[in-house]
Amino acid sequence: MVGLAIHLAGLLAATLGTPIGKGLVYGLAAIGPGIGIGILMGKSVEAMARQPEAAGIVRGTMFIGIGLIEALALFGFVLSFIIT
Amino acid sequence: MIWGLIGTAFERPTTKDFVWSCWFGKSPWCYNFIFFLLTIVFVTFLLLFWLAFRDPKIVPGKFQYVMESGMEFVRQQVVLSMIGPEGAPFFALLATFFFFILLGNLLEVTPFIMFPLNSRLAFPLVLAVISWVTYNTVGIRRHGFLGYMKLVMFPPGAPWWMYVLLAPIEFISVILVRPLTLSVRLFANMVAGHFLLAVFFLGSIALFTGIPYAFGLVSFGMGIVLLVFELFVAVLQAFIFSVLSASYIAGAMAAEH
Numbered sequence: 387m388v389g390l391a392i393h394l395a396g397l398l399a400a401t402l403g404t405p406i407g408k409g410l411v412y413g414l415a416a417i418g419p420g421i422g423i424g425i426l427m428g429k430s431v432e433a434m435a436r437q438p439e440a441a442g443i444v445r446g447t448m449f450i451g452i453g454l455i456e457a458l459a460l461f462g463f464v465l466s467f468i469i470t
Numbered sequence: 471m472i473w474g475l476i477g478t479a480f481e482r483p484t485t486k487d488f489v490w491s492c493w494f495g496k497s498p499w500c501y502n503f504i505f506f507l508l509t510i511v512f513v514t515f516l517l518l519f520w521l522a523f524r525d526p527k528i529v530p531g532k533f534q535y536v537m538e539s540g541m542e543f544v545r546q547q548v549v550l551s552m553i554g555p556e557g558a559p560f561f562a563l564l565a566t567f568f569f570f571i572l573l574g575n576l577l578e579v580t581p582f583i584m585f586p587l588n589s590r591l592a593f594p595l596v597l598a599v600i601s602w603v604t605y606n607t608v609g610i611r612r613h614g615f616l617g618y619m620k621l622v623m624f625p626p627g628a629p630w631w632m633y634v635l636l637a638p639i640e641f642i643s644v645i646l647v648r649p650l651t652l653s654v655r656l657f658a659n660m661v662a663g664h665f666l667l668a669v670f671f672l673g674s675i676a677l678f679t680g681i682p683y684a685f686g687l688v689s690f691g692m693g694i695v696l697l698v699f700e701l702f703v704a705v706l707q708a709f710i711f712s713v714l715s716a717s718y719i720a721g722a723m724a725a726e727h
Contacts, residue, residue, distance in 0.1 A: 446547060450717070453710035457651045460658035467485055 408466040415462020422455045480676040483668035488589060488661070507587045511573045518569075544568050544712065552716035553723070560719055563604065567597060568712040571656065575704030578663055579697055586704075589660035591653065594711075598653035601715040606645075609722030621724065644721075652714060659707050663700045670696060 401407035430448040434441045492500035522537035530538055544565045549557045574587030588594050609618040622644045623637040670693035677686030 446551065446713075449706060449710060450713055453655060453706075453714065454651075456659070457655040460655060460662065463662055464654060464658045 408469065411466040411469065412462050415465070416459045419455045419459035422458075423452060426451050426455065481672050483665055483672060487664075487668065503585070504587070504590055507574075507577055507583065507585065508593075510577070510583075511570065511587055514573055515569060540569070541565060547709070548712050548716050552713060553720040556723070557716065557719065560604070560716070563600075564712045564716055567601070567715060568708050571597070571711050572705060572708035575660060575707060576701075578660060578667070578704060579701050584664075584667070586660040586664055588656050588707075589664050591657045594653035594656040595649075597656075597711070598649040601652060601718065602649040605715070605718040605722045608719055612723055618722070621722075648718065652711065656707050656711055659703060663696075663703055666696050667693060667700060 398407075398410065401410055426448060430444050433444045437444075490503040492502050493506070495501050518537065522534050526534060545561060548564050548568065549561050553560065571588060574593065577583050578586035578589075606618075609621065612618070613621055619641075623641050624633055625636070625640060628636055670689050674686045674689035674693060677683070677689055680686075
């Protein structure tokens with residue numbers, strides 16, 4: 387297991403600076419925010435379905451949350467252009 | 471083999487698409503396309519507000535109604551919902567943020583321009599620095615320097631030994647990272663949007679000129695869908711920037727516990 391991890395890390399290091407590495411930077415950066423936005427949207431829909439009268443408040447807060455989470459993925463996007 | 475069928479080579483959009491040469495003037499201080507866009511936004515901004523509010527009527531006309539509902543949106547959704555009634559002094563600042571960013575972003579989907587002003591980091595960065603100066607000034611005025619530092623670094627409700635970890639993290643996240651995330655969020659959204667549109671429309675140009683027209687149609691249709699999506703993103707990012715500035719100001723104004 388550890389050997390596999392070291393092997394994968396070596397493969398990752400070999401891709402740094404190549405187009406594959408740039409793609410990987412963005413792809414890896416998008417995993418966490420993807421899960422986060424999924425949970426956020428799911429919970430928001432749940433809340434709106436349970437209490438339709440609170441939909442306005444939930445929607446506003448949801449967009450703020452999306453903005454906060456999205457920044458993490460976009461950092462990866464910017465970073466993929468910065469690394470050479 | 472398939473490449474032989476495609477007439478024009480696909481021009482891959484790169485970061486060089488965001489660099490524009492000078493129109494006139496010397497290199498660091500010259501007037502180029504970006505500055506031209508800034509001029510457009512500036513003039514449009516002034517014209518919109520001057521035309522709408524130079525002679526306000528009790529019963530508003532169509533144009534005045536649209537602008538008033540825009541201002542009312544900022545007042546309700548940004549100022550009152552984030553700061554409350556004592557946020558009234560910041561209404562002008564937050565409304566300026568909202569409308570300036572909105573106009574700059576809308577240039578991304580304006581025909582014959584198709585370039586978002588905020589995809590150059592300088593504009594979001596300056597706006598974020600203005601926001602940073604504002605909320606820190608508010609906090610220091612309200613609580614004094616030490617009081618503000620205490621408010622930032624020691625949020626109430628954690629066990630005392632957690633503050634060893636919490637204080638530096640809070641300091642870094644509030645003072646150092648906030649302007650960075652605020653600006654990079656807007657900047658990267660606009661860059662990503664411009665890339666998306668460029669990929670799909672340049673792709674459909676490359677595909678239309680070759681044999682496989684069908685793929686060009688798919689690519690072009692996807693481009694139209696993304697154009698509408700970018701319209702949504704433009705409004706959303708303007709809203710998020712002003713809402714987050716408002717919530718930072720509200721956090722700096724918060725009463726001590």
